[in-house]
Amino acid sequence: MTIGFILNGEDVAVRVDANIRLIDILRRNFSLIGAKAGCLCGRCGACSIIFNGVVVKSCLIPAFCVHESEIITIEGFEQDAGYEDIIAGFSQAYVETCGYCKTGKILAVEALLSKNPRPSRREILLGFQGLKCRCTEHEALINAVSITADRRQKRLYGRSS
Numbered sequence: 001m002t003i004g005f006i007l008n009g010e011d012v013a014v015r016v017d018a019n020i021r022l023i024d025i026l027r028r029n030f031s032l033i034g035a036k037a038g039c040l041c042g043r044c045g046a047c048s049i050i051f052n053g054v055v056v057k058s059c060l061i062p063a064f065c066v067h068e069s070e071i072i073t074i075e076g077f078e079q080d081a082g083y084e085d086i087i088a089g090f091s092q093a094y095v096e097t098c099g100y101c102k103t104g105k106i107l108a109v110e111a112l113l114s115k116n117p118r119p120s121r122r123e124i125l126l127g128f129q130g131l132k133c134r135c136t137e138h139e140a141l142i143n144a145v146s147i148t149a150d151r152r153q154k155r156l157y158g159r160s161s
Ligand code: FES
Pocket: 036, 037, 038, 039, 040, 041, 042, 043, 044, 045, 046, 047, 048, 057, 058, 059, 060
């Protein structure tokens, strides 16, 4: 089948098997390798992308669902001011990001703050539940999200609360 969709702001079309996973389309057909093929069963978050405005795991999305959708990968999100806020939060809180988990961690913060600009400690930890990374302390993640939330509020509204 041929599917057409918007990928990082560009109209694209590609011919693929109907059941191929979105992560494979992104990596094989478009050389967008920021989404990693980890568990391939929805548990690690390494393959996260933004699908019609919602952060999802691209290993769970078959090609036939992609037609006429809008997709932003981490490569596209890097152009968003929100990306800089998150990277600064991680850096200031000393959050580890290796090649395996970086995309999932960044987009987990985006998913959380886009729904809830001021998450509680518990909400932050819940927001990272769908990710596999045993290298980062919970306290560091909580600090990173709080710093990111402050930066985001200042950037958007000129104040931090
Ligand atoms: S590769 Fe998709 S959630 Fe692990």
